[in-house]
Amino acid sequence: MDAVTKRYDDGTVAVGRLSLEIPDRAITVLVGPSGCGKTTTLRMINRMVEPTEGSILLDGADIRQQPVNSLRRSMGYVIQNAGLFQHRTILDNIATVPRLLGWTKQRARGRAAELMARVGLDASLAKRYPYQLSGGQQQRVGVARALAADPPVLLMDEPFSAVDPVVRKGLQDELLRIQDELGKTIVFVTHDIDEAIKLGTMVAVLREGGRLAQFAPPAELLSAPADAFVEDFLGADRGIRRLSFFPSDALELATAPLVPLDADADRLAAAADAPYLLVTDADGRPLGWAEPGAPLDRDRLLDHGRPFRPGTDSLRTALDGAVLSPTGWAVAVDGDGRAVGVVSQQAVGEAIRAAHGRAGAEAKAAR
Numbered sequence: 281m282d283a284v285t286k287r288y289d290d291g292t293v294a295v296g297r298l299s300l301e302i303p304d305r306a307i308t309v310l311v312g313p314s315g316c317g318k319t320t321t322l323r324m325i326n327r328m329v330e331p332t333e334g335s336i337l338l339d340g341a342d343i344r345q346q347p348v349n350s351l352r353r354s355m356g357y358v359i360q361n362a363g364l365f366q367h368r369t370i371l372d373n374i375a376t377v378p379r380l381l382g383w384t385k386q387r388a389r390g391r392a393a394e395l396m397a398r399v400g401l402d403a404s405l406a407k408r409y410p411y412q413l414s415g416g417q418q419q420r421v422g423v424a425r426a427l428a429a430d431p432p433v434l435l436m437d438e439p440f441s442a443v444d445p446v447v448r449k450g451l452q453d454e455l456l457r458i459q460d461e462l463g464k465t466i467v468f469v470t471h472d473i474d475e476a477i478k479l480g481t482m483v484a485v486l487r488e489g490g491r492l493a494q495f496a497p498p499a500e501l502l503s504a505p506a507d508a509f510v511e512d513f514l515g516a517d518r519g520i521r522r523l524s525f526f527p528s529d530a531l532e533l534a535t536a537p538l539v540p541l542d543a544d545a546d547r548l549a550a551a552a553d554a555p556y557l558l559v560t561d562a563d564g565r566p567l568g569w570a571e572p573g574a575p576l577d578r579d580r581l582l583d584h585g586r587p588f589r590p591g592t593d594s595l596r597t598a599l600d601g602a603v604l605s606p607t608g609w610a611v612a613v614d615g616d617g618r619a620v621g622v623v624s625q626q627a628v629g630e631a632i633r634a635a636h637g638r639a640g641a642e643a644k645a646a647r
């Protein structure tokens with residue numbers, strides 16, 4: 281988008297000289313307060329709204345050079361509440377665009393069935409009508425319908441805003457999984473900064489009048505907000521949220537405090553210096569904490585808190601585990617839930633300091 285402005289007939293400037301380079305095969309999120317021009321920006325990309333000034337290029341060519349129908353066919357469009365055709369079955373809703381493209385009914389329905397599986401919809405829902413589906417299921421149908429003709433670009437306007445937080449998280453995870461498989465160029469509008477940070481490869485923060493406040497990867501947004509507006513918009517706990525971008529694999533795990541419930545006296549003596557013992561079952565899964573020196577009693581163990589997986593989980597999860605644990609130590613587990621070590625709040629704190637140092641050095645090098 282090159283210096284794009286949209287002034288509506290009544291004089292409202294919805295978007296003001298917006299320039300953005302939207303990366304290929306990645307999710308770019310447009311985020312900002314209500315009325316800052318997100319929807320207008322999105323609709324200019326598929327020419328539902330025409331810019332007053334400036335130009336929008338797709339793969340280097342001005343989008344006005346392409347017939348509007350073929351442009352729109354190359355761009356799936358998903359909106360809040362899915363916007364499904366109420367009188368068509370789920371399968372036929374998804375098959376809509378392939379049918380418009382002239383596919384036979386059979387081929388279009390075959391494609392629709394394939395997409396139902398891809399977005400996590402059970403095949404038994406195919407013959408239902410939209411009103412017979414939950415809000416979350418309808419949103420999945422909306423995503424499947426947008427993907428049906430396999431367009432390279434997907435425009436999504438607050439697609440998950442109308443569902444409850446748990447369903448919303450499921451839809452976000454699903455979108456990330458689908459994106460991993462399909463690698464679309466996605467432009468995603470939301471007013472929810474947490475959604476933006478979770479989904480975005482790049483995040484454009486807009487302010488009123490559709491002016492760009494900052495365009496950056498989420499981790500950079502959290503570590504270096506461009507100004508007070510962006511900082512305010514990010515909210516109070518951006519330091520903690522930034523930890524989600526720091527991996528936990530550099531944490532040094534202590535293994536001495538790990539003891540099986542049936543440990544013998546020698547084993548217990550070897551762990552006697554640890555402030556707490558992490559007692560495990562016969563398979564090595566954590567059961568709870570015990571104080572050294574006393575006999576191990578399964579019924580008197582302290583809750584071991586929420587474990588984290590080194591490498592998979594972030595420093596934020598590790599810190600959360602340590603903070604929630606009554607001992608101040610977090611438990612690290614492998615993919616099968618077996619304890620692989622423990623780490624203290626203090627050690628997590630040191631890892632955070634080191635990660636900040638590394639991130640700062642990388643940012644400096646990038647500049």
Ligand SMILES: Nc1ncnc2c1ncn2[C@@H]1O[C@H](COP(=O)(O)OP(=O)(O)OP(=O)(O)O)[C@@H](O)[C@H]1O
Pocket residue numbers: 288289290292293294312313314315316317318319320321471
């Ligand atoms: N057709 C129109 N005519 C006049 N003004 C409009 C029109 N459509 C939108 N606007 C105005 O343009 C501005 C940007 O609207 P837009 O819908 O793009 O914002 P948004 O960021 O998507 O908002 P929200 O998060 O509330 O959906 C608002 O002030 C809105 O009132």
